Amino acid sequence: MPGVHLTPNEVPLVDFSAFSSHGTVEEQKTAAEALLKAFRNVGFVYLTGHGVPEELVDETFAWSKKMFDLPYETKMLAPHPEDGAYHRGYSGLGREKVTQMDPTTQKGELASRKVPDVKENYEIGNDTDTALPNIWLPDDALPGFRPFMSSFFNRMTELARQLHLALAVGLGLPDTQTLLKAHLLERYQLRLLHYPPVSIKELRKGEKERIGAHTDFGTFTFLFQDSVGGLEVASLTNPDVFLPVKPIPGTVLVNVGDMLQRWTNDQLRSTMHRVRAPPPSDGEGEVTRARYSIPFFIGPDPGTIVQCLPGCEGEGGAKYEPVDCMEWIMERLRATY
Ligand SMILES: O=C(O)CCC(=O)C(=O)O
Numbered sequence: 001m002p003g004v005h006l007t008p009n010e011v012p013l014v015d016f017s018a019f020s021s022h023g024t025v026e027e028q029k030t031a032a033e034a035l036l037k038a039f040r041n042v043g044f045v046y047l048t049g050h051g052v053p054e055e056l057v058d059e060t061f062a063w064s065k066k067m068f069d070l071p072y073e074t075k076m077l078a079p080h081p082e083d084g085a086y087h088r089g090y091s092g093l094g095r096e097k098v099t100q101m102d103p104t105t106q107k108g109e110l111a112s113r114k115v116p117d118v119k120e121n122y123e124i125g126n127d128t129d130t131a132l133p134n135i136w137l138p139d140d141a142l143p144g145f146r147p148f149m150s151s152f153f154n155r156m157t158e159l160a161r162q163l164h165l166a167l168a169v170g171l172g173l174p175d176t177q178t179l180l181k182a183h184l185l186e187r188y189q190l191r192l193l194h195y196p197p198v199s200i201k202e203l204r205k206g207e208k209e210r211i212g213a214h215t216d217f218g219t220f221t222f223l224f225q226d227s228v229g230g231l232e233v234a235s236l237t238n239p240d241v242f243l244p245v246k247p248i249p250g251t252v253l254v255n256v257g258d259m260l261q262r263w264t265n266d267q268l269r270s271t272m273h274r275v276r277a278p279p280p281s282d283g284e285g286e287v288t289r290a291r292y293s294i295p296f297f298i299g300p301d302p303g304t305i306v307q308c309l310p311g312c313e314g315e316g317g318a319k320y321e322p323v324d325c326m327e328w329i330m331e332r333l334r335a336t337y
């Protein structure tokens with residue numbers, strides 16, 4: 001935008017309509033470059049023109065709230081299994097502790113967590129995924145929930161295909177299908193998150209977390225957040241400082257995950273992010289409002305070996321050994337339970 005100076009830390013807005021509704025080659029190139037610039041800097045971008053109708057997103061939030069409003073015993077009819085790597089179904093308050101591991105070595109945790117996250121979550125996979133079948137509530141517990149979520153899952157999968165293409169164009173990959181071919185099974189993950197009201201003071205002091213600082217494990221993540229706020233990303237210039245990523249209606253956030261960072265030899269950044277208290281507001285009480293958010297995680301097909309993409313070698317060559325994506329992702333998931 002003329003006259004607007006963005007620092008590398010700011011999360012820019014990119015119009016994605018060239019990919020969501022068949023723009024010209026030139027329009028696609030412009031959008032892909034803007035996307036890549038954001039991913040090289042802050043690692044996050046707000047997409048406008050993404051083509052997912054706002055009413056559909058509002059409806060998804062409404063279903064999510066209806067589900068979390070059910071009695072605990074009902075939600076526990078679709079319990080998340082003990083094994084953290086089987087990431088499906090419902091996890092109650094305090095069940096999950098998001099941890100951060102060293103993305104370069106896969107060894108151990110960077111920060112061991114003292115406090116569980118104050119959140120409950122429900123994870124949904126692709127209904128075609130026979131390796132990790134979905135764990136649905138019985139139909140009569142919330143009639144209509146399952147077909148709605150399945151169709152939202154499919155709509156987001158379509159957006160993911162468009163983003164794989166945009167990434168290939170932006171990275172100048174010789175084969176624009178390269179990333180698509182590594183995601184043929186589309187075993188993605190739709191996550192419904194509810195953060196109940198919690199003491200603002202405790203959140204600000206870090207005595208409680210909504211979600212602890214972490215990077216996402218996969219290729220990239222779409223994130224819808226409600227109007228409450230509280231999402232923060234680590235600053236590029238000072239990783240100890242976290243900057244707010246405010247909600248912008250009608251947009252979807254996209255952030256780079258660990259696998260894409262490795263694929264691009266660190267050219268694109270899988271940035272640490274967390275959810276704390278929303279920015280102070282006039283007349284705020286002692287507790288925050290409840291927050292709802294909906295991430296949709298994109299990860300490669302099992303067995304995909306992630307290694308430096310052509311053109312990403314840079315001067316120093318490939319920095320990482322090839323890694324099997326599943327080993328990396330399962331290891332990180334297990335560490336959260
Ligand atoms: O609730 C949010 O906005 C962030 C969620 C998140 O970062 C995650 O689930 O990985």
Ligand SMILES: [Fe+2]
Pocket residue numbers: 214215216273
């Ligand atoms: Fe995340």
